[in-house]
Amino acid sequence: MSHLSYEESKKRVFFGLKLLAVITLLEVITSLYGKGFIGGNGEPHTGIIKWIVILLLIGFSIYKARFIIFEFMHLGYEVKSLSWAVLFPIGLLVWAMFPFFQDGNSWMNRREHHGDSTGKEIQEEEIQKESGLLKDTYIIESNRG
Amino acid sequence: MANHSVADHDTEHYDPNSAWGGGERPFRASYGKLMMWYFLLSDAFTFGGFLIAYGALRFSSPSWPLPDAVFATGPFNNFGFGDSTHLPLVFVTIMSFLLIISSVTMVRAVQEGHRENKNGVVFWMLMTVLGGLGFLSCQAWEWNNLISKEHLTIGTDPFGTHTMAGVYLDDEGKETDEVFKVGTPYLIHKLHSGHGAEGQAGHVEMHEGGAEHQPAAHHEEEAAAMPPGDYPGFVLDEQMFKHRKFKVTEGAFANSIQSEQFGPKAFGGLFFFITGFHGFHVFSGVVFLLIILINAASGVYVKRKNGYEMVEKIGLYWHFVDLVWVFVFLVFYLL
Numbered sequence: 001m002s003h004l005s006y007e008e009s010k011k012r013v014f015f016g017l018k019l020l021a022v023i024t025l026l027e028v029i030t031s032l033y034g035k036g037f038i039g040g041n042g043e044p045h046t047g048i049i050k051w052i053v054i055l056l057l058i059g060f061s062i063y064k065a066r067f068i069i070f071e072f073m074h075l076g077y078e079v080k081s082l083s084w085a086v087l088f089p090i091g092l093l094v095w096a097m098f099p100f101f102q103d104g105n106s107w108m109n110r111r112e113h114h115g116d117s118t119g120k121e122i123q124e125e126e127i128q129k130e131s132g133l134l135k136d137t138y139i140i141e142s143n144r145g
Numbered sequence: 146m147a148n149h150s151v152a153d154h155d156t157e158h159y160d161p162n163s164a165w166g167g168g169e170r171p172f173r174a175s176y177g178k179l180m181m182w183y184f185l186l187s188d189a190f191t192f193g194g195f196l197i198a199y200g201a202l203r204f205s206s207p208s209w210p211l212p213d214a215v216f217a218t219g220p221f222n223n224f225g226f227g228d229s230t231h232l233p234l235v236f237v238t239i240m241s242f243l244l245i246i247s248s249v250t251m252v253r254a255v256q257e258g259h260r261e262n263k264n265g266v267v268f269w270m271l272m273t274v275l276g277g278l279g280f281l282s283c284q285a286w287e288w289n290n291l292i293s294k295e296h297l298t299i300g301t302d303p304f305g306t307h308t309m310a311g312v313y314l315d316d317e318g319k320e321t322d323e324v325f326k327v328g329t330p331y332l333i334h335k336l337h338s339g340h341g342a343e344g345q346a347g348h349v350e351m352h353e354g355g356a357e358h359q360p361a362a363h364h365e366e367e368a369a370a371m372p373p374g375d376y377p378g379f380v381l382d383e384q385m386f387k388h389r390k391f392k393v394t395e396g397a398f399a400n401s402i403q404s405e406q407f408g409p410k411a412f413g414g415l416f417f418f419i420t421g422f423h424g425f426h427v428f429s430g431v432v433f434l435l436i437i438l439i440n441a442a443s444g445v446y447v448k449r450k451n452g453y454e455m456v457e458k459i460g461l462y463w464h465f466v467d468l469v470w471v472f473v474f475l476v477f478y479l480l
Binding site for chain 1: 172173174179180185186189190193197198200201203204205206207211212213233234239241242245246249251252253254260275326328412451460461464465467468472474475478479480
């Protein structure tokens with residue numbers, strides 16, 4: 001705060017309001033485009049467009065978060081070591097995302113394999129193809145009837 | 146004996162200006178602000194844990210309710226926009242704006258505090274409280290709409306997504322012209338057997354075509370005449386949810402008759418828990434803002450002459466609540 005005059009910092013705050021409002025609007029428009037509500041035929045986009053939309057949305061959110069932390073919460077004006085002390089541990093959360101999401105994805109693959117979503121019956125010969133935990137699950141499931 | 150001499154040594158050389166004597170502030174931040182940062186870091190871990198659990202469960206589910214279908218109503222849907230207007234994400238965008246604006250008014254309060262301007266602090270904090278209350282009111286409306294109109298609960302998710310393409314059947318079990326594709330969202334209606342005609346929210350009827358556009362009173366009659374069971378055009382479950390039947394038109398199950406299934410069970414629990422936990426943060430933030438507002442107005446901080454540091458600390462908390470909303474908004478509403 002000290003390096004900016006009162007008038008300058010006041011201006012900066014209302015610039016922040018405009019910036020966050022515009023980014024939020026852009027986010028909503030991007031999201032609606034991705035789901036096909038704007039400029040589409042009402043169906044969610046798939047493939048590369050879907051992933052570009054997802055990356056854009058995550059990018060916008062991180063930019064907003066960065067602005068709030070460094071401007072509004074004033075972390076950009078504190079000593080460097082404080083921002084490291086606060087932000088470095090957050091990296092652990094990012095690290096945790098990868099294994100948890102991967103595991104979630106693996107549950108989904110198993111569910112589809114078991115026919116949860118499609119109602120497919122488990123075939124006896126499929127049991128032979130599997131090994132380890134998956135085989136155990138098959139045997140338990142098929143014994144249950 | 147040795148310990149005693151060490152203690153003596155320490156007391157003799159105690160220097161309040163040394164780093165270990167308390168002469169230097171870690172990170173050149175005051176105790177209160179530093180502890181607020183550490184609290185917020187721990188809170189970020191709590192929210193991060195919830196959001197990662199949400200992500201893992203969402204990844205594990207073959208389908209997920211389309212946010213634009215779930216969050217498409219607002220208190221303005223029935224005023225001037227027609228009866229069944231579908232306005233995806235509009236209401237929640239307004240909620241986001243409220244939080245952003247209240248964050249900005251909070252920064253203004255902190256700035257006025259640095260100038261020791263009591264009236265400025267009180268005015269801008271009051272604006273912040275109003276923004277927070279506005280957000281909470283919107284959330285109360287949203288929850289009420291989801292629970293009492295659309296029957297989303299922590300264990301039941303009537304918002305489903307088609308995993309196969311097909312065509313709906315009418316009440317006699319004949320094919321209608323309502324065709325849908327993979328990924329089309331639907332909402333399973335609940336028939337009301339109790340008293341009191343409940344108005345259905347606008348978008349409740351949007352996927353249902355002509356058959357459902359009937360007055361609520363008709364629903365009641367229909368429900369009274371029908372016990373739960375398997376009907377030609379739908380399955381009525383024990384809770385009176387009407388799962389419409391459809392004929393699959395593509396894939397391995399082509400030509401088979403299926404009924405609408407509930408969406409992923411975890412959705413309601415995750416939504417109410419995570420947005421509820423955030424809403425509780427907003428609520429406690431409003432309470433603390435009010436306490437500090439009253440203190441500021443009564444001149445408590447004038448005497449401290451530290452540039453209204455207490456306002457700065459509650460400001461950090463309030464911005465954090467806004468920061469969490471950025472990510473809740475991202476994962477629940479945008480993605």
